[in-house]
Amino acid sequence: MPWYLYIAIRHTFPKGKRWPFFTIMSVTGVVLGTMALVVVLSVFNGFGHAIREVVSETTGDLKVMNGLIFEDYEDKIETLKESPLVHSAAPSAFGVVVLQAGNRPIFPQIQGVDIEEEREIVPLDNYVYSGSLDEMDDDSILISSGIANTLRIRVGDEVDIYTPLMIEHLKKDEILLPRLMRVAGLFETGFAKIDENTIISTLRTMQDLYGLGEGVHAIKVKLNDGVDADSAATELQKSFERPFRVSTWLESNAEYLAIIQFEKRMMFFLLLIIVLVASFSIATSLFTSVVKKTREIGLFASMGATSRQITACFCLQGFSVGLVGTAIGYALSFAILSMRDTITNALFWIIGGKEQTMQFYFFSRLPVHYDTFDLVTIAILTVSVATLAGLVPSIKAGMLKPVEALRSE
Amino acid sequence: MSEVAIAANAVAKSYKTGESNLEVLKHVDLSVNTGEFVSIQGESGCGKTTLLNVLAGIESPDSGYVSWRGSSIAKLGRNALALLRGGFLGIVFQSYYLVPEIDSLQNVLMSRRIAGGRIGSADIEEAKAMLEKVGLGDRCKQMPNTLSGGERQRVAIARALLTNPQVILADEPTGNLDETTGNRVMDLLQQLCGELGTALVLVTHNAEHAVRADRRLTLSQGSIH
Structure with a gap:
C-alpha cells in the first residue's frame, strides 16, 4: 500500500482509537446524504415499478384503437393471435356512466369486456374478493372496491345505470329509464386509479348502454412472456393500417409515468444539497487537519515525500470519508427500507x-x-x-514548503 | 581515502525580517566524509538548523550550493530532490515528529514506505530488528503517546536509519531529554551510525556530546570555524 494511502486511512480512521470528531461529523454528513438519496429514490423507483406492474397487469400490454368505434374486431383479433408475439387479445369498450344506488349517484368509468377472453389478459378472478365472475351475465356488473365502500354496495344489490345515450333520448322527450343491474361481484386490483371508480360489464351490455351495435373501442393485447412491448407494438402495427394504432401501456399512461419520473429527478437534485452540505464539512475538517498536521507534512517532505504524494494523502482522506460514509449510508438505507412497514406503521400510529x-x-x-x-x-x-x-485543502498541503511546515508552531 | 558524503560550498542564506535583511549563513564551507561524525555548535539563532535544512535540501541557499556524494543538488526540482532525499539521508529532529495515529513499528517503517514504496515481511523484520537495536524490541505495537520522550527519540532514530542513509542530520536530538536519557540516546545514535558507516552531522548545544565527534565545528557570524 503506498504510504499516502496508508497515512490517509490512519489519519481518518486511527487503529485502536476512537474516530476523530471531524471524521465522525464528515462521515455522518455523507451517510445522511447517501441515505436520503437511496431511500427516497428507491421508494420513487418502487412507485414507478409498482405502477408499471399494476398498469400492465390491469390494462394489458398493448392496445389497438382507431379513436372511433370499429366493428370488425373479431378479424383483427384473429390477425393478432396469429402473431407469435401475442398471447391473447380481447375486445373492449369503455366510457362513463351514472350509477345510482339508493339516492346517491356516482360517475364511474365503465369497461365492457368479453369475460372469458378478458380472463386471458387480466387476472380478473384474482381481483374479485366478493361474489364470482361466474355469476356475471348481461344484467349484472362488477363494482370496484372504492365504489362499493362509498355507496355501501354488497353483492346481490341492484343499482341503476344511466348512460349518455339515455340523455340523447331525453332530449327527444322520451322517458328516461335507467338500466337496472345486479352486482355480481366486487373487485380490487391494487391500482387505486381503477379501484376507486370503475365498473365492469359484459361487452354486450356496454354495447347496449352506449349504442355501439356490434362495435368496440379497442382491442387489448397480452404479449407472450419476455416480449418487449415497444418492439412488439412496432411489429404488430405493420398488420394494421392507419388510423388504427397499436400503442403500449407505457404510451397510454405516459403522462402519469412522466410525472413520477419528473418527481424523482427533482427529489434527486433537492437531496443532492445534503451531499453538498456534507462536502463543506469534509472540506472544513480537512483544512483543520492540514493546519494540525503541518509539522507532519514537513516530516513527510523531509523523508522524501513529493508534493503530489502529500496532496494525494489528504485528498484520499476526503475519498475515504466519502467511501466509508457511502458504505454506511447504503447499509442503513437498506436496513431502513427493509423495515419500512414497521417504520410507516409507527409513523401512521403517531400522525x-x-x-x-x-x-x-x-x-x-x-x-x-x-x-x-x-x-x-x-x-x-x-x-x-x-x-x-x-x-483544495489537499493542494494547500502539497504546496507547503517543507521548511515552513517544520518551523510552524 | 573516504569520499565526501555531503558538502556545503560557499553557502549563504538570509531572511527578510521587516525591512532589514538578516544574514544567517554568510559563507559556509563544510564537507563531511562517509562515516564521519561532525558536530556543530553555536549560539541560539546562529543558523545551525538553517544549515541542516540547507544540507538536507529542504531549504535553498541564496548563493553557493550543496552537493550529495559529489553532485550538486541545486538544479534538482522539488520532487526529484524529495525522492533522492528519501534514500540518501535521514533526519532526527529535536521534537521527534512521530505520526501519532500509528504504532512504533509503523513509524519506523514510514521512512521505508516513503523512500521505497511497498512494504514486505522482510521490511517489517528489518524494522523490528532496528527497534531491537534501539532497545525497543518489546514496544513495537505501542502508540507514540504511550512512550517516554527518550523512547520516542529512539523510535525516530530507528526510523532515520532504516533506509540505510549515507548521512544522518541530527538537530539537537537530545534537546528535549534529561541528561541521562540524552546521553543514552546519543550513545545509541553514535554507535548505530558507526556500525552502519553512516555520516553523522550533529547540531547540539551540549558540549559533552559535541566532543564525541571526529570533528568539532562552531557556527558563528554566519561561518563555520
Whole structure:
C-alpha cells in the first residue's frame, strides 16, 4: 500500500482509537446524504415499478384503437393471435356512466369486456374478493372496491345505470329509464386509479348502454412472456393500417409515468444539497487537519515525500470519508427500507391518516425498487463530491514548503 | 581515502525580517566524509538548523550550493530532490515528529514506505530488528503517546536509519531529554551510525556530546570555524 494511502486511512480512521470528531461529523454528513438519496429514490423507483406492474397487469400490454368505434374486431383479433408475439387479445369498450344506488349517484368509468377472453389478459378472478365472475351475465356488473365502500354496495344489490345515450333520448322527450343491474361481484386490483371508480360489464351490455351495435373501442393485447412491448407494438402495427394504432401501456399512461419520473429527478437534485452540505464539512475538517498536521507534512517532505504524494494523502482522506460514509449510508438505507412497514406503521400510529395516504398513493404498502443505475450513480456522486471537497485543502498541503511546515508552531 | 558524503560550498542564506535583511549563513564551507561524525555548535539563532535544512535540501541557499556524494543538488526540482532525499539521508529532529495515529513499528517503517514504496515481511523484520537495536524490541505495537520522550527519540532514530542513509542530520536530538536519557540516546545514535558507516552531522548545544565527534565545528557570524 503506498504510504499516502496508508497515512490517509490512519489519519481518518486511527487503529485502536476512537474516530476523530471531524471524521465522525464528515462521515455522518455523507451517510445522511447517501441515505436520503437511496431511500427516497428507491421508494420513487418502487412507485414507478409498482405502477408499471399494476398498469400492465390491469390494462394489458398493448392496445389497438382507431379513436372511433370499429366493428370488425373479431378479424383483427384473429390477425393478432396469429402473431407469435401475442398471447391473447380481447375486445373492449369503455366510457362513463351514472350509477345510482339508493339516492346517491356516482360517475364511474365503465369497461365492457368479453369475460372469458378478458380472463386471458387480466387476472380478473384474482381481483374479485366478493361474489364470482361466474355469476356475471348481461344484467349484472362488477363494482370496484372504492365504489362499493362509498355507496355501501354488497353483492346481490341492484343499482341503476344511466348512460349518455339515455340523455340523447331525453332530449327527444322520451322517458328516461335507467338500466337496472345486479352486482355480481366486487373487485380490487391494487391500482387505486381503477379501484376507486370503475365498473365492469359484459361487452354486450356496454354495447347496449352506449349504442355501439356490434362495435368496440379497442382491442387489448397480452404479449407472450419476455416480449418487449415497444418492439412488439412496432411489429404488430405493420398488420394494421392507419388510423388504427397499436400503442403500449407505457404510451397510454405516459403522462402519469412522466410525472413520477419528473418527481424523482427533482427529489434527486433537492437531496443532492445534503451531499453538498456534507462536502463543506469534509472540506472544513480537512483544512483543520492540514493546519494540525503541518509539522507532519514537513516530516513527510523531509523523508522524501513529493508534493503530489502529500496532496494525494489528504485528498484520499476526503475519498475515504466519502467511501466509508457511502458504505454506511447504503447499509442503513437498506436496513431502513427493509423495515419500512414497521417504520410507516409507527409513523401512521403517531400522525394518523394511513388509509387516506395509501389511497392517494394507490398502494397498500410503501413500494421499493432498487435500480442498479441509480445506486451506482449515487455512490459515484457522493464519493466524488467528498473527494473533490478535499481537493483544495489537499493542494494547500502539497504546496507547503517543507521548511515552513517544520518551523510552524 | 573516504569520499565526501555531503558538502556545503560557499553557502549563504538570509531572511527578510521587516525591512532589514538578516544574514544567517554568510559563507559556509563544510564537507563531511562517509562515516564521519561532525558536530556543530553555536549560539541560539546562529543558523545551525538553517544549515541542516540547507544540507538536507529542504531549504535553498541564496548563493553557493550543496552537493550529495559529489553532485550538486541545486538544479534538482522539488520532487526529484524529495525522492533522492528519501534514500540518501535521514533526519532526527529535536521534537521527534512521530505520526501519532500509528504504532512504533509503523513509524519506523514510514521512512521505508516513503523512500521505497511497498512494504514486505522482510521490511517489517528489518524494522523490528532496528527497534531491537534501539532497545525497543518489546514496544513495537505501542502508540507514540504511550512512550517516554527518550523512547520516542529512539523510535525516530530507528526510523532515520532504516533506509540505510549515507548521512544522518541530527538537530539537537537530545534537546528535549534529561541528561541521562540524552546521553543514552546519543550513545545509541553514535554507535548505530558507526556500525552502519553512516555520516553523522550533529547540531547540539551540549558540549559533552559535541566532543564525541571526529570533528568539532562552531557556527558563528554566519561561518563555520
